[in-house]
Structure formats: structure tokens, C-alpha cells
Amino acid sequence: MSPKSVVLWTMQAAVFWLVLFVPQLVVFLVVGNPPTWELALLVATGVVGLVHTAVEPSWRYRVHRWETTPDAVYTLSGWLNQEWRVAPVSRIQTIDTKRGPFQQILGLSTVTVTTASAAGPVEIEGLDHEVARQLVVELTNTTQATPGDAT
Amino acid sequence: MSTPAGVPAGLPAAPELTEPLERWHRLHVRMLVVRPLNEGIAMLVPILVLLFTGNGERWRLIASGVTVAAILAFSYFHWRTTKYRITDDQVELHTGLLTRKQLAVPRDRIRTVDLTSKPGHRIFGLSAVRIGTGQQDTPGTDGLTLDAVTQQEAERLRVLLLQKGVAPRPAATTSDAPDAEPVPLPESETISRLDLKWLKYAPLSLSGLVAIGALFGVLSNYADDVGLHPVQDLFEWLFERPNAGVIGTFVVGLVVAGLVLSVPLYVLQFWNYRLTREPDGTLRVQRGLLTTRSVSVEEQRLRGVDIQEPLLVRAGKGAKAVAVTTGLGSKGESNLLLPPAPLAVAHQVSRDVLKVDDDPTTRTLRKHPFAALRRSLFRHVVPWVVIAVGLAVWAPSWAWPIPVAVLPFAALVGWDHYRSLGNALDDRYLVTRNNSLVRSTVALQRTGIIGWRIRRSFFQRRSGLMTIGATTAAGAGVYHVTDVGESDGLALADAAVPDLLRPFLVDDSTVD
DSSP: OOTHHHHHHHHHHHHHHHHHHHHHHHHHHHSSSOOHHHHHHHHHHHHHHHHHHHHHHHHHHHHOEEEEOSSEEEEEEESSSEEEEEEEGGGEEEEEEEOOHHHHHHTEEEEEEEESSTTOOEEEEEEEHHHHHHHHHHHHHHHHTSOSOOO | OOOOTTOOSSOOSOOSOOSOTTOOEEOOTTHHHHHHHHHHHHHHHHHHHHHHSSSOOHHHHHHHHHHHHHHHHHHHHHHHHOEEEEOSSEEEEEEOSSSOEEEEEEGGGOOEEEEEEOHHHHHTTEEEEEEEOOOOSSTTOSOEEEEEEEHHHHHHHHHHHHOOSSOOOGGGGSOSSOOSOOOOOOOOEEEEEOOGGGGGHHHHTTHHHHHHHHHHHHHHHHHHHTTOOHHHHHHHHHHHSOOHHHHHHHHHHHHHHHHHHHHHHHHHHHTTOEEEEOTTSEEEEEEOSSSEEEEEEEGGGEEEEEEEEEHHHHHTTEEEEEEEETTSSSSSOOOEEEEEEEHHHHHHHHHHHHTOSSOGGGSOOBOOOHHHHHHHHHHHHHHHHHHHHHHHHHSOTTTTHHHHHHHHHHHHHHHHHHHHOEEEEOSSEEEEEEOSTEEEEEEEEGGGEEEEEEEEOHHHHHHTEEEEEEEESSTTSEEEEEEEEHHHHHHHHHHHSTTTSGGGOTTOTTOO
16 A cells, blocks of 8 residues: 555545535625624534544555455455455456546556455555556456356 | 146247247237337326316327327337347347347346236236346346247246256247247246235235335325325425324324235235246246236355344244345346245245255344444434434424434334344354344355455444445345454354455454
């Protein structure tokens, strides 16, 4: 997991909270004589947003783990709520790589490993492009070497 | 097998070999009548409303005529533009006038075949065939429907498409009515059939109330179309004059109507219910009074059984059984194995379907830690407290006692939810039980587990609990063991699928 993930998550959190905060601020400034609850909501959004943006990314980074063995892919993700996901290599159906706009700026990729289960994709976030590429090659090779239709 | 009259049971897959192995077929020409009939019934109310609400103005006549003509034209073009064929490898369907759609399903991916005949179909001896593949990752591409072919052809397709291990023979598609002499097949074995005593579970399943709700929704929709707003008027009237007597009568009347209605509904849905094991290795559920359904599931794809006990049905010692299988459930296919029936029957069905001596769902379940009770109570009670507080602040003063009155029941449900929780493991099945209002006991084949999702929320971590999700290609996709103790849960997951979790547990001293 690249340390740049922290930057990525910070950017994502900041954008999310700005989308909530800025319109409120505009309304607050434009509308004359705003009610008290509007001010309260504005301040609350600002404070929660700041704390979340400051705390969540590094917390998340401390939690996140991933590992692949010849038999399985494993991730641990989340921060307040944490989730382990394990998928055996023999059950892998597709391996996708995905890069959002922020990820492209930072040179990061997300590798998604899906199984036949509607509920079981394993997402490995925040990998360097090169690491992601190698991982995909490696997983593709081991998956192809495994017989069966993976259901 | 209850095939239509004159059709021998277990039709042969193929007559003798003939040359053009990929001939295209049309849906049956009688669909020109059946489709307008089926759709016409759905459009009947709006057309009647349109015709008779005004004072017989001209445009109403014209609009009705245009609607009918549109239905007829649509049916014709649908029939004209739809064709299907069954090749060695796949089933292909081309359809659509403006948007041409070409669907193909590989034959070795076919998991289920669902034959449905609505009343319109039945009058003309037709049946719709739905082919399911169980591909869940790309919605909308899961299987295809042939609506409709003759019941003979449907029956032939069912046998043909689910025949595994038999090389698909090219001649299978060359005639509409296969005329080769019937090859005697072994009899299908009946696992369960409808017993009229089961009708007592109909009122307990609350299906009547659900039906009234649905009917009410449809009717008020139509009412809105013609400018009436009965619901709104009723609510406004009630808000102005809150009257306990009227509300009480209304509720009692609704409940009684629901109870009365549920019995014919049960009959309508489950008449002639039969669960059989067919000689070609499929499980087949047939049922229905007016609309008949036959759902066939490849037995090899069955990953387990879910015994569901809605609260009232459970109070009457009843249950229904649902198949945990791939290829069903994503597009309105029915995965029902047994309608509401005595619990003993559900266990017998589960035993026979899974081919085991002892129904795994009857195993003694390990209880979950006491902390799970605290969580369960919290989760069931707190929302109602929040609602009560909210109403007390913002609503008229008569509103907040309602959620407060619900609180004791919510607490009871929370307690019952905790009591439901449990898990067990035997040499073939992982058994897990969840929920209170619809208690569900799932036996999932251990070999059908294709991964784990182990979740610990903030509060779960503080209480030393975790929720273990076993992911699978079948049914709901993931089945949870809720709020289990951390070390017990990991030990369970490790034991259920050996070697999968083990490499990641090496640092954990709590697991042996």
C-alpha cells in the first residue's frame, strides 16, 4: 500500500466536505439575516468536516492491509468499521484495474478481484501503478493455472 | 410429471439427425392472441376508466381505440421480430423492433428453467420459458425468456436444456413437435406435495395484508389518474378529527380482510404444489391455480437450503423452505421449495433435497456471546426512541405515544433476535441462524463458500464481536454469522474452509 493513499483519501474527504460546506456558506452569505440553526449547521459541517479530513485518512492507512498468497487474496480495510475480505485464487473470476482522477494525479490504482458471489469483490486500494500491474499479471497467471469454472 | 394431456413424460431430447442444425424458430403464433389478452387485462381498468368516466366524449372513444390498436400492433411486431434457436453450444434469441436485441446463453451455463403459464397462456396451451444462468456480476444479462411456446415445446426445452453429460444433439431444434417414439425414462420421485392442512398457515403468513396493500396501491394509482385522491382526503379527514373508534374499526377491518383473503391467495399460488426430483438430475417445483409455474433447478448447483420462519408462522410451528442455488432469485424467479407448511415437513424437504440423513438446520446451534444481546436490544430499541423524541418535538401531541407504545415490542423483538442467533458446523454444512421477524436458518454447503467477509464495526470491536459473512455464488451471495465472539468466529471460519484463512491467522494467539 503506497503512503500516497493518505493524500488520496485526504483529497477525497476534502472534496466531499467542500461540496457540503460551500453551498451552505454561499446561502449563508447571500441570504440576509439567516436563522440561527443555519449558522449552527454551517459550523457543525465545518468542524466535522475538518476533523474527519484530518483524522480519517491516516487512521485508514494504519488499518489497511493487503496480501496475496498462491492460494488467496486478502484485504483489511475501513477505519471505524473494519472489514476483512478473503477470496481464494481458485474462485477468482475477473481482475480489474481502475484509476479515478485523483488516483491518476498521484499515480495510484485500485485492483478489484471479483468472484462468482454478488457480494464478494475484494478491492485493493492505493497501489502504485507498477505494483498494481505486477499484481494483476501474477493473479492472472495463477488464476489461469487453476481449473474449474469458479462457482 | 404433470405434463399437458397427450404429451408423454420425459420427452426425448432429439429425434433422428437432420441437416440444418441451426434453424430459427418463431414464438408460437397464438401469442398474437395471448399477448393482447394478458396485456389487455392489465390495461382493462384504465381503458374502462377512460371510457366511462366522462360523458362519452369522442376523444375518449378514440383514445381507447388507439390504446387497443397499439397493444395489437405491438403484439404483432413483437411476434414478427422475435426468433430463437438452439445450437450445439448456445440458446439464441433475437428480439425487438426499434431496438434489436440479440441474446445468447451458453448451454453449459444454464442452471435453471422456469416455465410460467398465465391464464391467457393456459387457455391456448402455451407456456413462457425462462432460462437462468446465475451470472450475477452483470445485471440484465442473466438468462433469457421465450414468451411463449407451446407447452409441449416448453416441456421439451426443459428436458433438453437441463440435460447435462449428454452431448447436445444437433437435430434437437428441427421440429416444433418432436415425433420420435418416447424413450422410457425413470420415474420422477416426489419429495413433497400440497396438503390442505397447510392452509392454516395462510393467514399466519400475512400474504393477505400484503396483497391488500398492493391492490390499494394499484387502485389509488388509477384514482389519481382520474383526479381523485382518496388517500390524501382520508388522511386529511383523519388529521382534522382524530377518532379512535374510526381508526380502530379501520384497522380491525383491514386485518380481518387480510386474514380472509390470505386463504384464496395461498390456494392461488400453491395449488397443485409438487416438489420432485427428476431423473435428469434436477429438482422441480410445480404450483399454481390460475398461473402455473414449474421451476427446475440443476441439483448440482444447489448449495444449501434456507428454512424461513416468519414470526406468526413460527408461532404456529410452521416454516417455508427456499433453495440456496445459483441461477435463481435475481429476476423474479422463484427459489421457493416449500410454501408455508409444518416445520417437520420443512425439515423433511430439506433432508430429501440435500440428500442427507439428518437435516443440517436441525443441528444444535452454538449461542452467541451475551454482548450480542446488548447490541441487538440497542439496535431494535434506539430507532423508536429517536422517532418518539422527534415526534415529541415536531409533531402534534398525540403522535409521540405511538412509538413509545411500540417500544416494548421492539425490545421483545430485539431479545428474540438475540435468541435466534446461532451457528453450527458439520462435516458438510455451515449452519447459521438470523433475524426475528423472518427467522432464517441457512444450511450452506462448505464447498460452496467462495470467500469471507469479516466485519467488525466500532462497537463490535469494543464488545469483542464480529460478523462473519460467507460469500457464495448462490442465493443471496453472502450469508452472515452475526455478532459471534471473535475467537469463536475465526475458528468457525477456519474450520469451515480449511487452509483459506489459516495463512492470515498465524499472528493471532486466540486461534489454536
